[in-house]
Amino acid sequence: MEHEILNFIEEIIEKDNETGKFGGRVHTRFPPEPNGYLHIGHAKSICLNFGLSQKYGGKTNLRFDDTNPEKESDEYVQSIKRDVQWLGFQWNGDVLYASDYFDQLYQWAQKLIHDGKAYIDFSTSEEMAALKGNLTTAGSDSPYRNTSPAENLDLFERMKVGEFPDGHCCLRAKVDMASSNMLMRDPVIYRIKRAHHHRTGDKWNIYPMYDFAHGQSDSIEGITHSVCTLEFVPHREFYEWLLVNLEIYRPQQIEFARLNLDYTVMSKRKLLQLVEEKHVTGWDDPRMPTISGMRRRGYTPESLREFVKRVGVAKRDNIIEFGLLEFCVREDLNKKALRMMAVLDPIKMVITNYPEGQVEEMKFDNNPENEADGSRLVPFSREIYIERDDFMENPPKKYFRLFPGGMVRLKSAYIVRCDDVLKDDAGNVTEVHCTYIENSRSGNDQSGIHVKGTIHWVSVAHAADAELRIYERLFTDPNPLGHEGVDFKTFMNPNSLTTIHAKIEPALTAAELGVAYQFIRKAYFCLDTEATTDKLIFNQTVGLKDSFKGSK
């Protein structure tokens, strides 16, 4: 009997369901901080968390971890909600916020203080750092560690009402200054920040730290499996310490390895830097590894989900090849994209034996992968544009395209033979002169001629203009962050964006946002959000695979 392959988290869940640890419940959560846009790494977490609850008949909450008002905003909240839904997931019930629990959290902090398990510390951050010790030597107690609960309770209240300036003091859990886990050396759990919060406004002068908010939020929501990334492994000890000492419901934290992609960076802080320093045009720049950037680039939710699925879930550090993402995008787009003709780098071809002024409408399949997409008519005439690299005066041995004396099929039209070449003073080819084979028309070819190559074209008289944005990887190094002492921006690819002006077939002037197009033999494209009726702009989503290894 074939056994379905489970990742290690699914194994934990199935074991929990067998033992009845959570009564068979599976309740996960996706807990972003609204301090930036989501990236493909978050997509892994989203697919994991929502995937788990779908698979085991559970629920997934969307909860914003909004405990640091200085860095968070509603703009980010809105973008995150949009990205999660675009990816194809719907959270359980209302959107939740850690800030919903600020009152409860405050009471729990009071309980800790009351129980002698937390204290107000007036040390400066420098003093605290000094007393913390280091990796090899134990820390020592703060002089404020033994203040009485009553006095601490009073001080905490005064912190809350705004009696002290930012950073004047903080609330620390009383754990163990000698712990080998640095996070257990009396971690700060509340700090003074008289900042405006995107949801609670000016109600609070103090805000809980991540460690004091996350586990309790999980607990309040009845989360069963609290899935997070590896860097939180050392936090688990304190996560559990709090739940035990607060005597509240205990979810289980499980850590997995975050997704990394080669030739890019996957850190909100670094991405924010690229945005703020204008190395990209915004969070949704098509070169960004953000979900919004990929959406604008033409990547589909299906392809992203498939990518995440293929990447797998484990605990070892990884850097996924960009090629896998591109494979998933092509695989999806191949099924959906409408085939169109666009000439990216045009030269003119004159079909000398074709009547001047004559126009024929050529039938063209919209998508050979899906007959239901039907066909359209493409105008053909005496003068057409073809791709500059579809012609070579002195071709290498296995060149299937056009050269003097050679023949090619014009896609969905006639076979032509090259008779002559016109050049400018510099020797550049400016025009190719051909004759067409009259009885070789596509769909009714009685010429009996077999040609190796088929090339695309656009009628000069009917062509429209479009701006095409061609993207390459954002960085030239597979791991821009992996060089100690070298700023990651030194590896930025100066050619990450190339703008070209193409000749496109008339049907493309009706291109719509959100529709995938394949510019035949070249690449997948989509209309950019900046396009207007006067100016067509297309983003190259991903190139077609190219196994031609000839010259170049």
Place this chain on the structure above:
RNA sequence: UGGGCGAUAGUAUAAGGGCAGUACUACUGAUUUUGGUUCAGUUCGUGGGGGUUCGAAUCCUCCUCGCCCAACCA
């Protein structure tokens, strides 16, 4: 350096004492009115030493390497 986590083809991910499998990549070939797609095939792997065992990627042991932790960030 203390503690924690991890190590299987180029990249990911299975094999849970019994034939090291799958996908992507790369390369071959076939088909093709897209040098796309599709199809067929090839190359490529258990970090190192010792041990247990009929048998080890798997168990034990020593070593090596990588990542994380000393924010009033998350």
